[in-house]
Amino acid sequence: MSSTRTIRTDYLARVEGEGGMLVRMRGDEVVDVRLRIYEPPRFFEAFLRGRQFTEAPDITARICGICPVAYQMSSCLAMESLAGVEVDGQLHALRRLLYCGEWIESHTLHVFMLHAPDFLGVPSAVELAKLDPALVETALRLKKIGNEVMRVVGGREVHPINVRVGGWYKTPSRADLEALVPDLEWAKQASQEAVRVTAGLDFPELEQDYEFVALDAGGEYPIDRGARLVTSRGLDFPISEFYDHVVEEHVEHSNALHARLRERGAYLVGPLARYALHRELLSPDALASAGEVGLEPVVRNPFRSIVVRAVELVHACDEALRLIAEYEEPPAPSIEVVPKAGLGHGASEAPRGALYHRYRLDDEGTILDAKIVPPTSQNLKMIEEDLDAFVRGHAGLDEDELRHRCEQAIRNYDPCISCATHFLTLDVERE
Amino acid sequence: MTTCVVGVGNALRGDDAAGLEVARLLDGTLPEGVRVVECEGEPVAILSAWEGCDRAYLVDATSSGREAGTVRRLSAHDGPLPPELQRASTHLLGVAEAVELARALGRLPERTIVYGIEGGSFDTGAPLSEEVRAAAAEVAASIRHELSERS
Numbered sequence: 001m002s003s004t005r006t007i008r009t010d011y012l013a014r015v016e017g018e019g020g021m022l023v024r025m026r027g028d029e030v031v032d033v034r035l036r037i038y039e040p041p042r043f044f045e046a047f048l049r050g051r052q053f054t055e056a057p058d059i060t061a062r063i064c065g066i067c068p069v070a071y072q073m074s075s076c077l078a079m080e081s082l083a084g085v086e087v088d089g090q091l092h093a094l095r096r097l098l099y100c101g102e103w104i105e106s107h108t109l110h111v112f113m114l115h116a117p118d119f120l121g122v123p124s125a126v127e128l129a130k131l132d133p134a135l136v137e138t139a140l141r142l143k144k145i146g147n148e149v150m151r152v153v154g155g156r157e158v159h160p161i162n163v164r165v166g167g168w169y170k171t172p173s174r175a176d177l178e179a180l181v182p183d184l185e186w187a188k189q190a191s192q193e194a195v196r197v198t199a200g201l202d203f204p205e206l207e208q209d210y211e212f213v214a215l216d217a218g219g220e221y222p223i224d225r226g227a228r229l230v231t232s233r234g235l236d237f238p239i240s241e242f243y244d245h246v247v248e249e250h251v252e253h254s255n256a257l258h259a260r261l262r263e264r265g266a267y268l269v270g271p272l273a274r275y276a277l278h279r280e281l282l283s284p285d286a287l288a289s290a291g292e293v294g295l296e297p298v299v300r301n302p303f304r305s306i307v308v309r310a311v312e313l314v315h316a317c318d319e320a321l322r323l324i325a326e327y328e329e330p331p332a333p334s335i336e337v338v339p340k341a342g343l344g345h346g347a348s349e350a351p352r353g354a355l356y357h358r359y360r361l362d363d364e365g366t367i368l369d370a371k372i373v374p375p376t377s378q379n380l381k382m383i384e385e386d387l388d389a390f391v392r393g394h395a396g397l398d399e400d401e402l403r404h405r406c407e408q409a410i411r412n413y414d415p416c417i418s419c420a421t422h423f424l425t426l427d428v429e430r431e
Numbered sequence: 432m433t434t435c436v437v438g439v440g441n442a443l444r445g446d447d448a449a450g451l452e453v454a455r456l457l458d459g460t461l462p463e464g465v466r467v468v469e470c471e472g473e474p475v476a477i478l479s480a481w482e483g484c485d486r487a488y489l490v491d492a493t494s495s496g497r498e499a500g501t502v503r504r505l506s507a508h509d510g511p512l513p514p515e516l517q518r519a520s521t522h523l524l525g526v527a528e529a530v531e532l533a534r535a536l537g538r539l540p541e542r543t544i545v546y547g548i549e550g551g552s553f554d555t556g557a558p559l560s561e562e563v564r565a566a567a568a569e570v571a572a573s574i575r576h577e578l579s580e581r582s
Contacts, residue, residue: 126528129535137536140475147475158471 003027007391007403019415021406022253023387028395033388035380035410037254048370053079053339053361054165060357060372061159064416066109069102069154070350071372072163073224074357079165082344082361083337090330091167092224094153097177097323098160099224099348101149103316104187105157106351107271107309108146110414111194112139115306118408119201135197138190142313145183149320152176167334177324184324188317192289194310199293203303204405206390210300210382211264212273215239215347215354221281221315222274222349229347229354231267232276232298239347242356248373259378266381269353270413271308272299283318286311302386302412309414339365350375352414376416383413435466435484435540436574437477439491439526445557446499446550449567450490452559453546456571461578474529478538487540488574491526492550492563499551500562502570507534507543544577546570 007023024032044063048056056075061068073095080087087095112135113125122128129136147157152172154160162169211233215226229245230236237245248257261267275282275290276298282290290311299308341363347356353375360369390409394402438454441447454469461467468480472491481487493503495513505512512527526545533539548570551560559567 124528126531126535129532133536136532140478140536143475144479158473 004031005399007399007406009403009407019410021387021410023391023402023406025391025395028392030388030391030395033384033391034253035383035387037256037380041255045370045372048359048367051367053359053365053367056357056359056367056370057163057165058159058161061163063372063374065158066106066416067102067350067352067355068159069099069150069163070348070355071357072160073099073348074346074355074372075359076163076165077225077346077348078344078357078359079339079346079361080337080344081346082342082359083340085166085335085337087167087335090171090328091334093323093327094168094171095163096224097320097327098150098153098163100316100320100323101146101153103146103223103351104149104313104320105143105146106414107313107316108139108142110351111198111306111309111313112136112142114414115309115408115411116198116201118404118411119306138193142187142190145180145187148183149180152180164334166337167332169333171330171333174327174329177327181321181324184317184321188285188314188321191310191313191317192285194313195289195293195307198307198310199295201306203301204390204394204408206302206386206393206409207300208302208386208389210272210276211261211267212276212298213261213267213269213354213378214273214277215349216278219281221278221283221319223316223319224348226347226349226354230277231261232273233264235261239356240343240345242345242347242358242373243371246373246378248377254380256377256380258381259373260381266385267378268382269375269378270305271312271351271353272302272305273353274349275299275308275311282311282315283322285318286315289314302409305412339363352376352416353378374416376413379413379415383410383415386412432486433464433466433484434486434488434578435468435481436461436488437468437470437480437490439470439472439477439489441471443556445552445554446548446560446563447492447553448559449492449548449550449563452564452567453490453548453571453574456568457574460575465578472525472529474532477526477529478533478536481533481540481543482538485541487543488546488577489526489530489543490546490548490570490574492553493547494550494553495547497549498562499549499560500566501549502566503547503549504573505545505547507539507545512545546574 009021020036022034057072060071060075151157155162213231215222216228216230217226248259344359356373358371438450440450451469458467470476507530548566
């Protein structure tokens with residue numbers, strides 16, 4: 001009889017939130033793979049009930065300190081679509097600019113501080129700073145520039161306070177935004193260099209046959225909005241049909257729900273999906289960066305997501321610069337949104353992937369019911385499938401190396417466990 | 432000499448706000464040119480706060496099991512800071528990591544003093560405990576005294 005071995009990490013480092021990993025093997029055969037999410041549930045959906053529709057952006061922003069803008073945008077869009085209004089023109093441009101700030105900040109944190117140490121054989125960003133101080137200096141400055149965009153547009157670096165349903169409380173002046181330009185130009189060059197550096201890393205072998213899922217935002221690379229979801233295997237549906245196509249289910253080892261496409265299974269959201277589905281919408285220089293390092297049009301090795309994130313960094317800098325160049329101060333900071341009873345849907349592309357919100361309101365704008373589906377919970381099932389496939393292909397590695405590579409495989413997704421566990425279905429049975 | 436005082440903490444978590452309380456007590460009472468900064472402990476914010484300074488005071492709450500209100504004064508140049516100044520999080524870095532990051536990057540002010548104030552309760556929404564309030568006043572007085580002696 002072949003022996004059983006267990007690869008286990010109780011506390012995953014360099015991920016946002018509390019999670020662990022368990023891989024059980026019999027000989028070289030994988031018996032069980034579990035990404036254990038034990039961060040306590042956070043009940044956001046429940047305590048949104050009874051609140052006013054105008055409060056959703058500020059309440060849901062608190063789900064995450066890394067991607068608060070994603071929550072603000074998805075919730076605003078849901079309320080506005082239900083009311084039948086569209087925030088467009090410069091008010092929309094500012095939203096996209098704020099979101100670019102979040103992408104710069106979040107992708108920088110992940111690429112340099114959380115993920116790069118895996119490839120460079122160091123346990124943390126502090127050790128990385130000893131090994132390659134210039135790289136960490138670049139990361140700190142890039143992150144600071146992302147923060148600064150968020151501060152100028154959103155009023156604060158973390159959990160911005162300037163976002164409201166219908167637009168903004170106060171819009172920045174042209175001069176406020178133009179002051180960001182020199183830093184963003186530097187950030188773009190640093191991002192282009194990041195593409196070169198990350199493309200030169202050593203990537204473990206793993207090719208996965210993903211069904212990629214991302215928002216379709218018409219003629220723009222999806223960031224701050226998108227009315228439809230599209231997949232690499234031909235699904236294309238309005239976000240209002242989200243639950244016709246996606247099933248969320250509770251699994252015993254996780255306080256975060258797992259999502260799958262109905263009758264299809266696990267799917268992938270995030271940079272790899274956006275890149276595979278909308279590559280041609282990247283800015284010319286982001287596309288050139290990808291081309292320069294020979295990045296294939298569809299990347300199926302999840303370890304190479306670090307390169308795609310760097311390409312998206314270039315794009316976010318380019319977009320921010322374009323939006324600032326075209327900015328004209330809008331006549332009013334917001335448009336009126338009169339609440340309507342019914343079901344509203346909103347979605348945007350958080351740095352980690354599509355973030356879907358659904359709210360049921362009464363005719364006074366009170367929230368009766370809320371559903372929030374963050375990218376990490378959509379990816380959890382796929383992460384487990386990656387781990388399964390990786391371990392099968394690398395069963396010969398020694399214990400420590402296998403554990404390290406499995407942890408790295410999880411970090412490929414930049415998982416935000418705190419986001420994913422904001423809910424828990426609590427069923428009480430009474431006789 | 433350019434000096435900065437950085438109070439670190441979360442205003443919504445009881446005694447975790449100890450560092451913020453010290454910053455508030457000192458704000459506007461120090462010699463001209465001394466910067467007082469409140470922050471949540473994010474390393475980039477700490478490194479930015481003391482950029483260009485040759486002297487820095489960093490004040491944070493600790494959770495080491497000592498009696499609430501216990502004050503410890505450490506020099507960051509004596510070696511890595513003790514574990515109670517490391518943040519209990521898998522993702523965010525804390526004061527100790529910020530100091531180590533700065534050390535690795537050569538961005539640690541020439542003289543960096545860390546004050547730790549032991550917290551009793553870190554409950555959400557709780558006010559500062561009496562012990563920690565008193566300790567914060569004591570630390571603020573010490574820093575004021577150190578600055579008057581050396582500036």
